[in-house]
Amino acid sequence: xxxxxxxxxxxxxxxxxxxxxxxxxxxxxxxxxxxxxxxxxxxxxxxxxxxxxxxxxxxxxxxxxxxxxxxxxxxxxxxxxxxxxxxxxxxxxxxxxxxxxxxxxxxxxxxxxxxxxxxxxxxxxxxxxxxxxxxxxxxxxxxxxxxxxxxxxxxxxxxxxxxxxxxxxxxxxxxxxxxxxxxxxxxxxxxxxxxxxxxxxxxxxxxxxxxxxxxxxxxxxxxxxxxxxxxxxxxxxxxxxxxxxxxxxxxxxxxxxxxxxxxx
Numbered sequence: 001x002x003x004x005x006x007x008x009x010x011x012x013x014x015x016x017x018x019x020x021x022x023x024x025x026x027x028x029x030x031x032x033x034x035x036x037x038x039x040x041x042x043x044x045x046x047x048x049x050x051x052x053x054x055x056x057x058x059x060x061x062x063x064x065x066x067x068x069x070x071x072x073x074x075x076x077x078x079x080x081x082x083x084x085x086x087x088x089x090x091x092x093x094x095x096x097x098x099x100x101x102x103x104x105x106x107x108x109x110x111x112x113x114x115x116x117x118x119x120x121x122x123x124x125x126x127x128x129x130x131x132x133x134x135x136x137x138x139x140x141x142x143x144x145x146x147x148x149x150x151x152x153x154x155x156x157x158x159x160x161x162x163x164x165x166x167x168x169x170x171x172x173x174x175x176x177x178x179x180x181x182x183x184x185x186x187x188x189x190x191x192x193x194x195x196x197x198x199x200x201x202x203x204x205x206x207x208x209x210x211x212x213x214x215x216x217x218x219x220x221x222x223x224x225x226x227x228x229x230x231x232x233x234x235x236x237x238x239x240x241x242x243x244x245x246x247x248x249x250x251x252x253x254x255x256x257x258x259x260x261x262x263x264x
Contacts, residue, residue, distance in 0.1 A: 001233075002227070003226050003260075004237065004258075004259045005256055007196065007200045007219065007222070008222065011235045011236075011237065011241055011253075011257060013160060014241030015236060019127070024225045026125060029109055036214040036215070038207070038211055040113060041112065043112075047105060047107050048106050108124045108125070120152065120207060121207065122154070124155045124156065128162055131157075136163060147181060152182055155177075156177075157179070158176050164177070165177075165179055172193045174193025174194055177192065179192075180206070196252070200219040240254045
Protein backbone atom coordinates (compact mmCIF):
# COMPACT_ATOMS: atom_id res chain seq x y z
CA UNK A 1 0.00 0.00 0.00
CA UNK A 2 1.26 3.47 -0.89
CA UNK A 3 1.38 6.59 1.24
CA UNK A 4 -1.53 9.02 0.73
CA UNK A 5 1.02 11.77 0.04
CA UNK A 6 2.40 12.38 -3.46
CA UNK A 7 5.93 12.77 -2.13
CA UNK A 8 7.36 12.85 1.38
CA UNK A 9 5.01 11.48 4.04
CA UNK A 10 5.22 13.94 6.99
CA UNK A 11 3.57 11.44 9.36
CA UNK A 12 6.82 9.45 9.46
CA UNK A 13 8.45 12.46 11.08
CA UNK A 14 5.48 13.44 13.25
CA UNK A 15 4.96 9.99 14.80
CA UNK A 16 8.59 9.10 15.49
CA UNK A 17 9.16 6.56 12.70
CA UNK A 18 12.06 8.48 11.18
CA UNK A 19 15.00 6.54 12.74
CA UNK A 20 13.65 3.28 11.34
CA UNK A 21 12.77 4.91 8.01
CA UNK A 22 16.23 6.51 7.82
CA UNK A 23 18.04 3.18 8.11
CA UNK A 24 15.82 1.52 5.51
CA UNK A 25 15.98 4.46 3.10
CA UNK A 26 19.78 4.49 3.12
CA UNK A 27 19.86 0.78 2.26
CA UNK A 28 17.53 1.15 -0.72
CA UNK A 29 19.23 4.39 -1.80
CA UNK A 30 22.58 2.57 -1.86
CA UNK A 31 21.03 -0.18 -4.00
CA UNK A 32 19.50 2.37 -6.38
CA UNK A 33 22.82 4.19 -6.79
CA UNK A 34 24.79 0.98 -7.25
CA UNK A 35 22.53 0.00 -10.15
CA UNK A 36 23.60 3.10 -12.10
CA UNK A 37 27.31 3.27 -11.26
CA UNK A 38 30.04 2.58 -13.83
CA UNK A 39 32.24 -0.40 -12.97
CA UNK A 40 35.00 1.92 -11.74
CA UNK A 41 32.93 2.76 -8.65
CA UNK A 42 31.01 1.03 -5.90
CA UNK A 43 28.47 2.26 -3.36
CA UNK A 44 28.64 1.30 0.30
CA UNK A 45 26.90 2.23 3.54
CA UNK A 46 28.95 4.13 6.09
CA UNK A 47 28.07 4.58 9.75
CA UNK A 48 28.70 7.56 11.99
CA UNK A 49 28.61 7.12 15.77
CA UNK A 50 28.24 10.25 17.89
CA UNK A 51 27.89 10.96 21.58
CA UNK A 52 25.54 13.87 22.17
CA UNK A 53 25.19 15.65 25.47
CA UNK A 54 21.80 16.56 26.91
CA UNK A 55 23.09 18.80 29.71
CA UNK A 56 21.25 22.08 29.44
CA UNK A 57 24.07 24.23 30.80
CA UNK A 58 27.62 23.08 30.20
CA UNK A 59 30.24 23.60 32.86
CA UNK A 60 32.94 26.13 32.05
CA UNK A 61 36.50 25.38 33.12
CA UNK A 62 38.87 28.07 34.26
CA UNK A 63 42.15 28.35 36.10
CA UNK A 64 41.74 29.41 39.74
CA UNK A 65 43.99 29.96 42.73
CA UNK A 66 42.68 27.86 45.64
CA UNK A 67 41.84 29.47 48.97
CA UNK A 68 43.60 26.60 50.73
CA UNK A 69 46.75 25.08 49.32
CA UNK A 70 48.20 21.79 50.49
CA UNK A 71 51.97 21.81 50.22
CA UNK A 72 54.79 19.68 51.49
CA UNK A 73 55.92 20.60 55.00
CA UNK A 74 57.94 19.42 57.98
CA UNK A 75 56.75 17.60 61.12
CA UNK A 76 55.70 20.83 62.82
CA UNK A 77 53.21 21.55 59.98
CA UNK A 78 51.58 18.17 60.43
CA UNK A 79 51.43 18.48 64.20
CA UNK A 80 49.61 21.80 64.00
CA UNK A 81 46.94 20.47 61.62
CA UNK A 82 46.36 17.24 63.51
CA UNK A 83 44.71 18.99 66.46
CA UNK A 84 41.35 18.78 64.57
CA UNK A 85 39.86 15.31 64.41
CA UNK A 86 37.64 13.88 61.68
CA UNK A 87 34.69 13.66 64.04
CA UNK A 88 34.58 17.46 64.36
CA UNK A 89 33.92 18.02 60.61
CA UNK A 90 30.77 16.54 59.09
CA UNK A 91 30.22 16.28 55.31
CA UNK A 92 27.44 17.91 53.34
CA UNK A 93 25.94 15.58 50.75
CA UNK A 94 25.21 17.20 47.37
CA UNK A 95 24.54 15.58 43.98
CA UNK A 96 26.99 15.56 41.07
CA UNK A 97 26.20 17.25 37.79
CA UNK A 98 26.22 14.24 35.46
CA UNK A 99 26.14 15.07 31.79
CA UNK A 100 23.59 12.71 30.25
CA UNK A 101 24.87 11.38 26.92
CA UNK A 102 23.21 9.42 24.17
CA UNK A 103 24.92 7.36 21.50
CA UNK A 104 23.57 8.11 18.04
CA UNK A 105 24.24 5.84 15.07
CA UNK A 106 23.44 7.16 11.61
CA UNK A 107 24.13 5.68 8.22
CA UNK A 108 24.90 7.36 4.91
CA UNK A 109 25.94 6.34 1.40
CA UNK A 110 29.51 6.53 0.15
CA UNK A 111 30.60 6.28 -3.47
CA UNK A 112 34.15 5.01 -3.67
CA UNK A 113 36.54 4.53 -6.59
CA UNK A 114 37.42 0.85 -6.81
CA UNK A 115 41.09 1.03 -7.79
CA UNK A 116 42.38 3.07 -4.85
CA UNK A 117 39.31 3.07 -2.51
CA UNK A 118 39.27 6.87 -2.52
CA UNK A 119 36.08 8.58 -1.42
CA UNK A 120 34.27 10.36 -4.24
CA UNK A 121 30.77 11.31 -3.01
CA UNK A 122 28.85 11.24 0.26
CA UNK A 123 25.03 11.21 0.36
CA UNK A 124 23.40 12.14 3.68
CA UNK A 125 19.77 11.85 4.75
CA UNK A 126 19.19 14.35 7.56
CA UNK A 127 17.59 13.21 10.81
CA UNK A 128 15.92 15.18 13.63
CA UNK A 129 19.03 14.54 15.75
CA UNK A 130 21.30 16.50 13.41
CA UNK A 131 18.82 19.33 12.83
CA UNK A 132 18.51 20.23 16.54
CA UNK A 133 21.01 20.76 19.32
CA UNK A 134 23.07 19.18 20.67
CA UNK A 135 23.54 17.00 17.57
CA UNK A 136 23.29 19.89 15.09
CA UNK A 137 26.65 21.42 16.00
CA UNK A 138 28.43 18.07 15.75
CA UNK A 139 26.88 17.35 12.36
CA UNK A 140 27.74 20.79 10.93
CA UNK A 141 31.31 20.52 12.20
CA UNK A 142 31.83 17.13 10.53
CA UNK A 143 30.24 18.24 7.28
CA UNK A 144 32.35 21.40 7.20
CA UNK A 145 35.46 19.25 7.48
CA UNK A 146 34.19 17.18 4.56
CA UNK A 147 33.64 20.33 2.49
CA UNK A 148 37.35 21.04 2.76
CA UNK A 149 38.13 17.72 1.09
CA UNK A 150 37.87 16.80 -2.58
CA UNK A 151 34.60 14.97 -1.98
CA UNK A 152 31.17 15.76 -3.43
CA UNK A 153 28.41 16.09 -0.82
CA UNK A 154 24.68 15.57 -1.35
CA UNK A 155 22.41 16.27 1.63
CA UNK A 156 18.73 15.32 1.58
CA UNK A 157 16.48 17.22 3.98
CA UNK A 158 13.08 15.49 3.95
CA UNK A 159 12.03 16.85 7.35
CA UNK A 160 9.81 19.80 8.22
CA UNK A 161 11.22 20.37 11.70
CA UNK A 162 14.61 21.50 12.94
CA UNK A 163 17.09 24.02 11.60
CA UNK A 164 17.90 24.24 7.93
CA UNK A 165 21.43 24.23 6.56
CA UNK A 166 22.75 27.80 6.57
CA UNK A 167 24.16 29.45 3.46
CA UNK A 168 25.33 32.93 2.56
CA UNK A 169 21.94 33.53 0.92
CA UNK A 170 18.43 32.38 1.93
CA UNK A 171 17.22 29.02 0.72
CA UNK A 172 14.57 29.05 -2.03
CA UNK A 173 10.97 28.51 -0.83
CA UNK A 174 10.09 24.90 -0.17
CA UNK A 175 9.29 22.25 2.41
CA UNK A 176 12.07 19.84 1.43
CA UNK A 177 15.55 20.20 -0.05
CA UNK A 178 18.34 18.36 -1.81
CA UNK A 179 21.62 20.28 -1.47
CA UNK A 180 24.45 19.29 -3.80
CA UNK A 181 27.94 20.63 -3.16
CA UNK A 182 30.28 19.77 -6.03
CA UNK A 183 34.01 19.95 -5.39
CA UNK A 184 34.64 22.09 -8.47
CA UNK A 185 31.85 24.58 -7.63
CA UNK A 186 32.57 25.36 -3.97
CA UNK A 187 31.63 27.45 -2.13
CA UNK A 188 28.50 27.43 -4.33
CA UNK A 189 25.87 24.77 -3.74
CA UNK A 190 23.04 23.60 -6.03
CA UNK A 191 19.80 23.57 -4.02
CA UNK A 192 16.71 21.68 -5.21
CA UNK A 193 13.48 22.64 -3.41
CA UNK A 194 9.97 21.21 -3.56
CA UNK A 195 6.74 21.24 -1.56
CA UNK A 196 4.59 18.74 0.29
CA UNK A 197 2.15 18.47 -2.61
CA UNK A 198 4.93 17.68 -5.10
CA UNK A 199 6.47 14.37 -6.07
CA UNK A 200 10.06 13.93 -4.90
CA UNK A 201 12.38 14.91 -7.78
CA UNK A 202 15.22 12.91 -9.24
CA UNK A 203 18.59 14.46 -8.38
CA UNK A 204 22.05 14.17 -9.94
CA UNK A 205 24.89 12.47 -8.10
CA UNK A 206 28.35 13.53 -9.34
CA UNK A 207 31.33 11.25 -9.90
CA UNK A 208 34.88 12.00 -11.01
CA UNK A 209 35.50 13.81 -14.29
CA UNK A 210 35.14 12.88 -17.09
CA UNK A 211 32.42 10.47 -15.87
CA UNK A 212 28.95 12.07 -16.09
CA UNK A 213 26.51 12.40 -13.20
CA UNK A 214 24.10 9.60 -12.44
CA UNK A 215 20.45 10.51 -11.93
CA UNK A 216 18.88 9.00 -8.80
CA UNK A 217 15.11 8.46 -8.63
CA UNK A 218 14.48 9.53 -5.03
CA UNK A 219 10.72 9.08 -5.40
CA UNK A 220 11.19 5.41 -6.22
CA UNK A 221 13.53 4.96 -3.25
CA UNK A 222 11.00 6.62 -0.93
CA UNK A 223 8.15 4.48 -2.22
CA UNK A 224 10.20 1.29 -1.88
CA UNK A 225 11.17 2.19 1.66
CA UNK A 226 7.59 3.03 2.62
CA UNK A 227 6.18 -0.15 1.10
CA UNK A 228 8.72 -2.62 2.43
CA UNK A 229 8.62 -0.99 5.84
CA UNK A 230 4.83 -1.50 5.83
CA UNK A 231 4.29 1.94 7.30
CA UNK A 232 0.72 2.04 5.99
CA UNK A 233 -0.10 -0.58 8.63
CA UNK A 234 1.36 1.32 11.58
CA UNK A 235 1.05 5.05 10.87
CA UNK A 236 -2.01 6.56 12.57
CA UNK A 237 -3.44 8.72 9.80
CA UNK A 238 -6.52 9.56 11.86
CA UNK A 239 -4.38 11.72 14.17
CA UNK A 240 -3.66 15.34 13.35
CA UNK A 241 0.14 15.60 13.41
CA UNK A 242 2.24 18.13 15.29
CA UNK A 243 4.61 19.60 12.74
CA UNK A 244 6.55 22.83 12.19
CA UNK A 245 4.20 24.24 9.53
CA UNK A 246 1.42 26.79 9.37
CA UNK A 247 -2.23 26.06 10.13
CA UNK A 248 -3.27 25.97 6.46
CA UNK A 249 -0.53 23.48 5.58
CA UNK A 250 -1.35 21.39 8.63
CA UNK A 251 -4.99 21.22 7.54
CA UNK A 252 -3.89 20.08 4.08
CA UNK A 253 -1.74 17.34 5.64
CA UNK A 254 -4.63 16.11 7.79
CA UNK A 255 -7.09 16.18 4.87
CA UNK A 256 -4.67 14.28 2.64
CA UNK A 257 -4.05 11.69 5.34
CA UNK A 258 -7.79 10.95 5.61
CA UNK A 259 -7.74 9.68 2.04
CA UNK A 260 -5.57 6.74 3.14
CA UNK A 261 -7.64 3.50 3.00
CA UNK A 262 -7.87 1.63 6.29
CA UNK A 263 -5.59 -1.44 6.45
CA UNK A 264 -7.52 -4.70 6.37
